[in-house]
Amino acid sequence: MTEDTSSIIATAEDHMQKAISHLETELTKIRAGKATPQILDGIVVDYYGAPMPINQVANISVMDARTLSIQPWEKNILQPIERAIIAANIGINPQNDGALIRLFLPPLTEERRKELVKKCHAEGEHSKVAIRNIRRDAIEGIKKLQKNGLSEDAAKDAEDEVQAVTDKFTAAVEKHLALKEKEIMTV
Numbered sequence: 001m002t003e004d005t006s007s008i009i010a011t012a013e014d015h016m017q018k019a020i021s022h023l024e025t026e027l028t029k030i031r032a033g034k035a036t037p038q039i040l041d042g043i044v045v046d047y048y049g050a051p052m053p054i055n056q057v058a059n060i061s062v063m064d065a066r067t068l069s070i071q072p073w074e075k076n077i078l079q080p081i082e083r084a085i086i087a088a089n090i091g092i093n094p095q096n097d098g099a100l101i102r103l104f105l106p107p108l109t110e111e112r113r114k115e116l117v118k119k120c121h122a123e124g125e126h127s128k129v130a131i132r133n134i135r136r137d138a139i140e141g142i143k144k145l146q147k148n149g150l151s152e153d154a155a156k157d158a159e160d161e162v163q164a165v166t167d168k169f170t171a172a173v174e175k176h177l178a179l180k181e182k183e184i185m186t187v
Contacts, residue, residue, distance in 0.1 A: 004145050005158035012138035012162055016131050016169040023127040023173060027180050030116055030123075035068045035105050037061070039092075045084045047077060054081060063102070070094075070101040108184075116184050124177040128170055135166040 028038040037060040044051040054060070058072040058081060072078055078096055085094045085103070095102045108116070139159055146155040 002145075002150065002154060005142060005150070005154065005161075008138050008141045008145075009158065009161050009165065012134050013165050013169075015134045016165065019127050019130040019134070020169060020172050020176070022130075023123060023176055026123045027120060027176060030119055030180070030184075034065050035062050035103070037068065039068070039090060039103075039105075040070075040085070043084050043088045043090075045077065045080050047080065054084065057081065058101075066105045066107070068103040068105070070103070072100070075099070113184050117181050120177055120180045120184070124173050127173045131166055131169050131173070135162055138162045 025041075028036070029041055037055070040054050040060060043054045045054050045057050047057050054070070057074075057077055058070045061069050061071070063069050070081060072081055075098075078098070078101065081101060082094045082096050085092065085101070092103045092105060095104065139162055142150070142155050142158045142162070146152065150158075
């Protein structure tokens with residue numbers, strides 16, 4: 001295998017690893033019945049006119065299996081945090097007691113669990129599409145090298161290697177989805 005094809009394969013593998021990392025991040029945001037601060041990742045609060053992630057304006061802690069508490073560093077930011085959580089539409093209503101905000105996660109119904117599993121599978125499909133696009137780009141790069149003098153056998157070997165890497169990362173997506181589905185469906 002030439003240095004050029006090795007470089008293409010290494011780049012494709014790196015990009016596929018990033019797709020898996022993105023999937024892991026998205027799956028942690030999908031709640032599985034127990035309270036975790038990651039549920040609030042991605043929620044931004046209007047902090048004196050600037051959008052700030054919620055974990056940079058407040059302390060988020062787990063009180064028990066179904067309760068999160070949000071302790072803002074300034075009292076006057078309680079209302080913007082509450083509005084941001086409501087606007088994020090994560091299915092949880094914040095309880096503001098004037099000093100801190102509590103989020104009570106309702107127990108998941110069977111219907112809601114199936115809905116969350118569908119959401120997980122949609123995220124998994126996005127990752128698989130990204131991985132397939134990376135494979136396509138890598139194979140196009142190998143075909144360009146073949147036009148510029150790479151032997152047909154070396155090109156075929158490189159394409160097989162790209163396919164093997166693709167299969168490995170597709171299996172990783174399936175594994176993550178199976179674990180998350182099991183976590184969600186466990187009562």
